[in-house]
Amino acid sequence: MDRTLTRHFKSxxxxxxxxTRFWPKSRRLFPKQFLKxxxxxxxxxMTIERVLPLTPMEAVYIVGNRxxxxxxxxxxxxCDERHLILEPVGKNTAACIxxxxxxxxxxxxxxxLFILPADHWITHPERFRDTLFQAGRxxxxxxxxxxxxxxxxxxxxxxxxxxxxxxxxxxxxxSIHPVEAFVEKPDAETARAYLASGNFYWNSGIFVTxxxxxxxxxxxxxxxxxxxxxxxxxxxxxxxxxxxESVYPALPAISIDYGVMEKTRRAMMIExxxxxxDVGSWDALYDLSPxxxxxxxxxxxxxxEDCRGCLINSHGRLIAGxxxxxxxxxxxxxxxxxxxxxxxxxxxxxxxxxxxEGLEGIS
Amino acid sequence: MDRTLTRHFKSxxxxxxxxTRFWPKSRRLFPKQFLKxxxxxxxxxMTIERVLPLTPMEAVYIVGNRxxxxxxxxxxxxCDERHLILEPVGKNTAACIxxxxxxxxxxxxxxxLFILPADHWITHPERFRDTLFQAGRxxxxxxxxxxxxxxxxxxxxxxxxxxxxxxxxxxxxxSIHPVEAFVEKPDAETARAYLASGNFYWNSGIFVTxxxxxxxxxxxxxxxxxxxxxxxxxxxxxxxxxxxESVYPALPAISIDYGVMEKTRRAMMIExxxxxxDVGSWDALYDLSPxxxxxxxxxxxxxxEDCRGCLINSHGRLIAGxxxxxxxxxxxxxxxxxxxxxxxxxxxxxxxxxxxEGLEGIS
Numbered sequence: 001m002d003r004t005l006t007r008h009f010k011s012x013x014x015x016x017x018x019x020t021r022f023w024p025k026s027r028r029l030f031p032k033q034f035l036k037x038x039x040x041x042x043x044x045x046m047t048i049e050r051v052l053p054l055t056p057m058e059a060v061y062i063v064g065n066r067x068x069x070x071x072x073x074x075x076x077x078x079c080d081e082r083h084l085i086l087e088p089v090g091k092n093t094a095a096c097i098x099x100x101x102x103x104x105x106x107x108x109x110x111x112x113l114f115i116l117p118a119d120h121w122i123t124h125p126e127r128f129r130d131t132l133f134q135a136g137r138x139x140x141x142x143x144x145x146x147x148x149x150x151x152x153x154x155x156x157x158x159x160x161x162x163x164x165x166x167x168x169x170x171x172x173x174x175s176i177h178p179v180e181a182f183v184e185k186p187d188a189e190t191a192r193a194y195l196a197s198g199n200f201y202w203n204s205g206i207f208v209t210x211x212x213x214x215x216x217x218x219x220x221x222x223x224x225x226x227x228x229x230x231x232x233x234x235x236x237x238x239x240x241x242x243x244x245e246s247v248y249p250a251l252p253a254i255s256i257d258y259g260v261m262e263k264t265r266r267a268m269m270i271e272x273x274x275x276x277x278d279v280g281s282w283d284a285l286y287d288l289s290p291x292x293x294x295x296x297x298x299x300x301x302x303x304x305e306d307c308r309g310c311l312i313n314s315h316g317r318l319i320a321g322x323x324x325x326x327x328x329x330x331x332x333x334x335x336x337x338x339x340x341x342x343x344x345x346x347x348x349x350x351x352x353x354x355x356x357e358g359l360e361g362i363s
Numbered sequence: 364m365d366r367t368l369t370r371h372f373k374s375x376x377x378x379x380x381x382x383t384r385f386w387p388k389s390r391r392l393f394p395k396q397f398l399k400x401x402x403x404x405x406x407x408x409m410t411i412e413r414v415l416p417l418t419p420m421e422a423v424y425i426v427g428n429r430x431x432x433x434x435x436x437x438x439x440x441x442c443d444e445r446h447l448i449l450e451p452v453g454k455n456t457a458a459c460i461x462x463x464x465x466x467x468x469x470x471x472x473x474x475x476l477f478i479l480p481a482d483h484w485i486t487h488p489e490r491f492r493d494t495l496f497q498a499g500r501x502x503x504x505x506x507x508x509x510x511x512x513x514x515x516x517x518x519x520x521x522x523x524x525x526x527x528x529x530x531x532x533x534x535x536x537x538s539i540h541p542v543e544a545f546v547e548k549p550d551a552e553t554a555r556a557y558l559a560s561g562n563f564y565w566n567s568g569i570f571v572t573x574x575x576x577x578x579x580x581x582x583x584x585x586x587x588x589x590x591x592x593x594x595x596x597x598x599x600x601x602x603x604x605x606x607x608e609s610v611y612p613a614l615p616a617i618s619i620d621y622g623v624m625e626k627t628r629r630a631m632m633i634e635x636x637x638x639x640x641d642v643g644s645w646d647a648l649y650d651l652s653p654x655x656x657x658x659x660x661x662x663x664x665x666x667x668e669d670c671r672g673c674l675i676n677s678h679g680r681l682i683a684g685x686x687x688x689x690x691x692x693x694x695x696x697x698x699x700x701x702x703x704x705x706x707x708x709x710x711x712x713x714x715x716x717x718x719x720e721g722l723e724g725i726s
Contacts, residue, residue, distance in 0.1 A: 024683070303716050305709060318725055320387070320713045322702035329701060336699050338692060339685035346668060350683045353666050362681055 008112045008210075009136055011051040012100050015044055015064040015072070015118035016090050020351040020363065021281050021344070024335040025313070028363055033064075033118035034071050037279060038288060043119045044075045050122060051114065054129045061085065061104070062118075063096050082237040088245045093256040095248070098218050098225050102232035103240075105211040112136045113214070115207050121288055123275025135208040135270045138176050144268035145209040145217065146176065147261065149201030150276045155191035158280060158345075160184055160203040160257065162269050168199065179267035182257060203257070204272050217264045225252055225259075281344040282328045286311040300331070309341065335362050371475045371573075372499055374414040375463050378407055378427040378435070378481035379453050383714040383726065384644050384707070387695040388676070391726055396427075396481040397434050400642060401651060406482045407438045413485060414477065417492045424448065424467070425481075426459050445600040451608045456619040458611070461581050461588050465595035466603075468574040475499045476577070480568050484651055486638025498571040498633045501539050508572040508580065508627060509539065511635035512564030518554035521643060521708075523547055523566040523620065525632050531562065542630035545620055566620070567635050580627045588615055588622075644707040645691045649674040663694070672704065698725050 015033045019026065026032045033044040041049070048060060057078050064072055066086040076084070085100060097115060104111040114132050122128045135146040149162040164177040182203060186194060194200035219226040228247050235243055252259075261267055277288055289297040289311070296307060300314030302321070309326040312319050319329055319336075326341040337347065354363040381394045389395045396407040404412070411423060420441050427435055429449040439447070448463060460478060467474040477495050485491045498509040512525045527540040545566065549557060557563035582589040591610050598606055615622075624630055640647055652660040652674070659670060663677030665684070672689040675682050682692055682699075689704040700710065717726040 024681075301722075303713055303720070303722075305712050305716065317696075318387075318698035318722070320698060320700045322700075322709045322713065323706045324701060324703075327701070329699075331699060333680075335681035335683060336692075336694060337683045337685075338687060338690070338701055340687075343686045346685045349668050350666055350685065353668065357666070359664075359666075359681070 005112075005137060005140055006054075008108060008110050008140060009055045009059060009114065010104055010111050011048075011055040011060045011114045011116060012097075012104075013044070013047055013051075013060065013062045013116050013118045014093065014096055015047075015062050015068075016087060016096055017117075017119060018065065018090065021347055022285075023347050023351050023363070024332040024337050025315075025330060028360075029067060030071070031068070031119075032279075034068070034075055037285060038121060042075050043121075043279070044072075047116060047118045047120070048076055048079075050125045050128065051116065051132075054132055055114070061100055063087065063100050064118075065090055086241070086244075088248050090253075091248060091251045092253045094218070094222055094225060094254045094259040095229070095251045097214065097256050098222070098229045099232060099244070101209075101211045101215050101218070102229050105215060106233045106235075109210075109212045110140065111211040112140050113209055113211060115209070117205050117278070119279065120204070120206070121275075121277045121279045125274075127274035128272075131270055131272055131274060132208065134175065138268060138270070139208045139210055139213070142268070143210060143213045143266060144176075145207060145214060145261065145264060145266045146268045146270055147179070147207040148204045148272035148276075149177075149269040150204050150272045152195050152200065152202050155188065155195045156202065157185055157188055157191050159278075161186065161194055161200045162203050164199050164201065164269055166197070166199045175271050177269045177271075179269050182262045182267070201269060201271070202276075204276055205257075205278070206272070207261075213266060214260070217260050217266060221263050222252065222254065222259050225254075282311060282330065282339075282347070283341055283344040286328065286341060311341070368475075368500060368503055369417075371471060371473050371503060372418045372422060372477065373467055373474050374411075374418040374423045374477045374479060375460075375467075376407070376410055376414075376423065376425045376479050376481045377456065377459055378410075378425050378431075379450060379459055380480075380482060381428065381453065382482075384710055385648075386710050386714050386726070387698040387700050388678075388693060391723075392430060393434070394431070394482075395642075397431070397438060400648060401484060405438050406484075406642070407435075410479060410481045410483070411439060411442075413488045413491065414479065414495075417495055418477070424463055426450065426463050427481075428453055449604065449607075451611050453616075454611060454614045455616045457581070457585055457588060457617045457622040458592070458614045460577065460619050461585070461592045462595060462607070464572075464574045464578050464581070465592050468578060469596045469598075472573075472575045473503065474574040475503050476572055476574060478570050478572070480641070482642065483567070483569070484638075484640045484642045488637075490637035491635075494633055494635055494637060495571065497538065501631060501633070502571045502573055502576070505631070506573060506576045506629065507539075507631035508570060508577060508624065508629045509631045509633055510542070510570040510624065511567045511639075512540075512632040513567050513635045513639045515558050515563065515565050518551065518558045519565065520548055520551055520554050522641075524549065524557055524563045525566050527562050527564065527632055529560070529562045538634050540632045540634075542632050545625045545630070564632060564634070565639075567639055568641070569635070570624075576629060577623070580623050580629060584626050585615065585617065585622050588617075645674060645693065645702075645710070646704055646707040649691065649704060674704070 061083045063085045161183045163181040168177045295309045297311045301318045305322045307324040311328045313330045315331045330337045424446045426448045524546045526544040531540045658672045660674045664681045668685045670684045670687040674691045676693045678694045693700045
């Protein structure tokens, strides 16, 4: 590899999520990135190992929430303490990315950041790294902010989309495209139109940018955020925690997509053709998992009698099912969830109800 | 009440069941008669309290399995130790009834035994006792073996039936009928014909007989059983355990219905019109239970979102359901059962599978 290029490469793993779509396995204090989903390693561990051939451990950074500190030390024991950036409170992705961009720009203004959510599934890691490498070169040389766009395989209403010029789609030799628009999660009819058009891609949430480039865009579109976090560029690592503690509560909570990507003229898109899922729900997990002859996906101690198309996830206890067709059952030490497949978006309603009913302890 | 009659009355509670139709709540070592079903008292406790106005505690006897000794002492603390007859091994109902009939005939040959399974639900206890009283009088005076027949309310294939002469059904003033036949559990079509005919009743398993009368019939139809158990008539109570330990393994395991009732010419039937169920399954429990506005029956910690017609029985942990229609979910410390309503007869398949797969610890 070209060291004049790759020495700038940094993997930035965004692990601040506290989502509850995998309740009751994921919890406020044990979110999805720490779950062993589809593997005997956690999603965070898999995310780290996946980038190591591209960026050595010394070039891996993790941004997460302070409440998960012990979990990070357990799941990423080789990560340099100074490379673990712990936010005192989550302020969405713009703050997270501005923070790490300032920190890395202090060492190398031309740092190339691979911004990687910690909780995605990737089927072909080699192709994934090839794509990142190409994106990194474009980001470095052309100063683009290169997002990874996934060719849609069904009319999903659960993802945002990236629109590229329709003239580009015929030319398959071009893999990096200008971006015409970022669009939010569509309704079903619109999603079908996007799929048919051929020039709409799923927004994977993965993107690649130079530190100086993204900071310039943040200065333009989110000047308050830029001003408040700029001291990080020259701050000694041991003073970071106190500084973030004092400044984070005042930061605007906004996503990088909404705050920068939808506005910048530097956005580019590279096709992400490596088998991707954000594993956003129990339904998505069922779809990704290998099935037995009855189309069931089971983990742990289960006895199924006349059951088909089910995801049954036990946890030290026995789950016994009779006559279940297309169901999801997930067990945990203090709660069991049961729902038909296709309804897993409604798990958030259960978590809301837990809060309403004073059962945060189980959320 | 007529003391010359009632002084012969004895309630014999048959509590030897080890059924698993209420798995995972009931277990081999914790069967249904000890469960608090439909009440804050166990079914055994309810059975005892239900007969007390008819027979005082001094006239209550319990026949059960030795492995449940501690449970009996806990659920029937007022039962005289000599009235608790513990079988070393279950040998079906003929052995159980012969045992208690011999023991009671030692005190009073004309003892009138109310043979009562410990795990039935009765809606109107007063009418139940009135029926027992009438049956007791007929058993005493006419030396009949008087079974309680329940007017069927639907074409059940889960119960045996009692056939009375069709000429009797028109005459509503007669409440005690001769028995034409005991018939085994029918198929669905036959059950519909029984229901339509008007002279078929469900066999409740409750019957009333004098000790000397039933022992005579046992001598006739099950002579080996009679011969082996006859020493009990004169045996001192403190020697009972050792005697039963030595003789029980050799006893024929046969039901009183099959061994005696289907053959005897002393069988009579009295209408049991007091609201009866053997609560034979989770489905039966759902049917008997009061429902909320969504037709759900819940116990313990549950959160249901868009669920209807479900029985959800939790046990210290949370059960969360989304979009469940007509389902049964039963939680226990080491196992959770999930099935659609109407399938609860298949629970026994799960218990069989537990044995096949070496998981007897959970059965």
